[in-house]
Amino acid sequence: MSCTVLGVDWAGLMYGVGMAAWVWIAAQLLFVPLILLALLIAASEWTRARTKARSS
Known part of the structure; x- marks a missing residue:
């Protein structure tokens, strides 16, 4: 079925x-x-690091 x-x-x-x-x-x-999962993980890590820095 080739139409050349x-x-x-x-x-x-x-x-x-x-x-x-x-x-x-x-x-x-x-x-x-x-990509959405990676962004979600990165955001949660960032917020956790920020709250940890704020509490200390």
């Missing part, structure tokens, strides 16, 4: 672009919670 125009396999090209898009979307869905 101007020496380019457009079906294969579009398939590759589609797969790359799905991989990119999956990466976003995986990385966003990880």
Whole structure:
């Protein structure tokens, strides 16, 4: 099912672009919670260090 125009396999090209898009979307869905979790941990550590410095 290859439609080759101007020496380019457009079906294969579009398939590759589609797969790359799905991989990119999956990466976003995986990385966003990880980044939020890292920010949450960093914020809690920072507030804990600040309260500890204030209490002493």
